[in-house]
Amino acid sequence: MTASPGTVDEIDTPAVLIDLDRVERNIARAQQAADAAGVRLRPHIKTHKLPFFAQKQVEAGAVGITCQKIGEAEVMADAGLTDIFLPYNIVGRQKLDRLRALNDRVILAVTADSTATVEGLAGTFADTARQLKVLVECDTGGGRCGVQSGDEALALARRIDAAPGLVFGGLMTFPAPGKAVEAETWLAAARDLLAAHGLPCETVSSGGTPDMWRKPAQGVVTEYRPGTYIYMDRYQIAKGAATLEDCAATVLATVVSRPTPTRAILDAGSKALTADTLGLADYGELIGEPEARIVALSEEHGKVELLPESKLKVGDRVRVLPDHICPVINLYDQVYLVSGDRVVDILPVAARGRLS
Amino acid sequence: MTASPGTVDEIDTPAVLIDLDRVERNIARAQQAADAAGVRLRPHIKTHKLPFFAQKQVEAGAVGITCQKIGEAEVMADAGLTDIFLPYNIVGRQKLDRLRALNDRVILAVTADSTATVEGLAGTFADTARQLKVLVECDTGGGRCGVQSGDEALALARRIDAAPGLVFGGLMTFPAPGKAVEAETWLAAARDLLAAHGLPCETVSSGGTPDMWRKPAQGVVTEYRPGTYIYMDRYQIAKGAATLEDCAATVLATVVSRPTPTRAILDAGSKALTADTLGLADYGELIGEPEARIVALSEEHGKVELLPESKLKVGDRVRVLPDHICPVINLYDQVYLVSGDRVVDILPVAARGRLS
Numbered sequence: 001m002t003a004s005p006g007t008v009d010e011i012d013t014p015a016v017l018i019d020l021d022r023v024e025r026n027i028a029r030a031q032q033a034a035d036a037a038g039v040r041l042r043p044h045i046k047t048h049k050l051p052f053f054a055q056k057q058v059e060a061g062a063v064g065i066t067c068q069k070i071g072e073a074e075v076m077a078d079a080g081l082t083d084i085f086l087p088y089n090i091v092g093r094q095k096l097d098r099l100r101a102l103n104d105r106v107i108l109a110v111t112a113d114s115t116a117t118v119e120g121l122a123g124t125f126a127d128t129a130r131q132l133k134v135l136v137e138c139d140t141g142g143g144r145c146g147v148q149s150g151d152e153a154l155a156l157a158r159r160i161d162a163a164p165g166l167v168f169g170g171l172m173t174f175p176a177p178g179k180a181v182e183a184e185t186w187l188a189a190a191r192d193l194l195a196a197h198g199l200p201c202e203t204v205s206s207g208g209t210p211d212m213w214r215k216p217a218q219g220v221v222t223e224y225r226p227g228t229y230i231y232m233d234r235y236q237i238a239k240g241a242a243t244l245e246d247c248a249a250t251v252l253a254t255v256v257s258r259p260t261p262t263r264a265i266l267d268a269g270s271k272a273l274t275a276d277t278l279g280l281a282d283y284g285e286l287i288g289e290p291e292a293r294i295v296a297l298s299e300e301h302g303k304v305e306l307l308p309e310s311k312l313k314v315g316d317r318v319r320v321l322p323d324h325i326c327p328v329i330n331l332y333d334q335v336y337l338v339s340g341d342r343v344v345d346i347l348p349v350a351a352r353g354r355l356s
Numbered sequence: 357m358t359a360s361p362g363t364v365d366e367i368d369t370p371a372v373l374i375d376l377d378r379v380e381r382n383i384a385r386a387q388q389a390a391d392a393a394g395v396r397l398r399p400h401i402k403t404h405k406l407p408f409f410a411q412k413q414v415e416a417g418a419v420g421i422t423c424q425k426i427g428e429a430e431v432m433a434d435a436g437l438t439d440i441f442l443p444y445n446i447v448g449r450q451k452l453d454r455l456r457a458l459n460d461r462v463i464l465a466v467t468a469d470s471t472a473t474v475e476g477l478a479g480t481f482a483d484t485a486r487q488l489k490v491l492v493e494c495d496t497g498g499g500r501c502g503v504q505s506g507d508e509a510l511a512l513a514r515r516i517d518a519a520p521g522l523v524f525g526g527l528m529t530f531p532a533p534g535k536a537v538e539a540e541t542w543l544a545a546a547r548d549l550l551a552a553h554g555l556p557c558e559t560v561s562s563g564g565t566p567d568m569w570r571k572p573a574q575g576v577v578t579e580y581r582p583g584t585y586i587y588m589d590r591y592q593i594a595k596g597a598a599t600l601e602d603c604a605a606t607v608l609a610t611v612v613s614r615p616t617p618t619r620a621i622l623d624a625g626s627k628a629l630t631a632d633t634l635g636l637a638d639y640g641e642l643i644g645e646p647e648a649r650i651v652a653l654s655e656e657h658g659k660v661e662l663l664p665e666s667k668l669k670v671g672d673r674v675r676v677l678p679d680h681i682c683p684v685i686n687l688y689d690q691v692y693l694v695s696g697d698r699v700v701d702i703l704p705v706a707a708r709g710r711l712s
Contacts, residue, residue: 014711143659254448257445270683
């Protein structure tokens, strides 16, 4: 960490502020919950994209980290992270070559949900000195990627197991929100089917912050990869997974216009807050202004509806709690770590914009 | 431009491809339309964020460029652009200091819609050797920033005119979509009111690509600042302002999963396409796959619904036409300029992420 004295008052807007005390509390609480549930924690770095916090998560007891793109994993490996899970179908020559290079320097695992993906991996790693671990991705109701049945999982696990350069590593899912129980039932049946055919699952991986506090049933999930818990956001509050006091990341913005008694305009629009509401009403909320509603965003303007008695005026600086913090972080080259009103450090968002 | 041989086939995904031939056609057509209408063209660079294209727009006949943030204007000034309009309320010490420095090196104009904003500008430029031009922003129905009446415009213009460091430059609006006529009526009345009080408007500035092809009525608008016309997008097609053949920017993506006969997953999610649909159904469209629908995005996955007979398979590379291209461009560190399947150049998106 480099020295960066100063206070929040000196930061130009819009800017992301990260409350370091809350981050440390969120990291510790999630680790305790995972330990109590007997589940390994493998945090997803998509939320923060910072090697600094990835290291903190590992120091707190995480077995490793989760990345979604090879580019993110490369950044984390460069920073010294050593155990990385990439729950994604890696497809195409460029990515397969990079994956092989990455596998030579960290403990790596990926997922696959099709023969086509497994064939690409098998060909790439056929002559490797270091095998690649591959888990089968399962669609347990989320409706995204994943094999559709235990039989499909078995067929794919066999194909992985038969490839000289690959090792079958288990099952992975991203459950539909609120459907963790159904996902576990699906996974337990598939795990048992595979075990009956001589393919035990070393790892069964699930994810999603909203469901992370419930005690996993059936003992099937061995690893959990939540992301958002480190910062939390308005969506997590709506889901009952966090309180406002848990939320560590806010966007500092300035009121630049008060054209009518009931309207204010912020210098934070979709380029600072994203258009991603995860289905919530409003585009985030103004902390300490419960009657104010962020009703519309254009790229550089946030439109706020106020009660006529609001005292907000041009030049006021406000903090916005985003609906979905992960894509917001991806818009910023740097974030400000703060403790109260003191700026502790300014960190580049090293894995921002790693699209491939 | 640096040499960068290669073809589209060699580009890893997701990536933004810019069809250079279409860009040049779009630039020429907009300039011709502006010339024919007797309106000065001042393109908004928010869409491309590239000095290279800003220069091309000026070479084609634009009187200058429009930027929305000081950081964007600084990038453009560094690249040699000399005439910049910043239609924004510049508020706060940090920004005002930067604005003064910028005004020393380019022909600059800004907007204001409140006494508070004008006071900040007046104080900053009180002792300047080089006055700052300030236009009054008018809310002609768009419901964002802007004074609410001609009387308010007059009062603010007088305050600007009375400040030693400022010059009153005219009126500016961002009209509500499809309400260009109403905006012009509003502006004509305000212009006449100000002229009657000895404050003629050198410039009356309007914007928005969808309405740029209609002939301005009443001769009130003297400058137009469209942005999206250089690339066009699915929204502009929906508004009748473009055809698919005008659209110059697409996102190259790879099919990474075909979990069911009617579902494909792309490696382009909201981090590659944004969640910003501008109200359209679907998150962009697959070019050449009219039956396919991009029905949902998570950060790294695009979910496509297909007809069962679709031949799309894992590994196929597709081009996605985004709904709203401007925020998409802001997600990418670089774009690929192409002519047919040949990569002509790779350009850094120099003004990406300039939030303040």
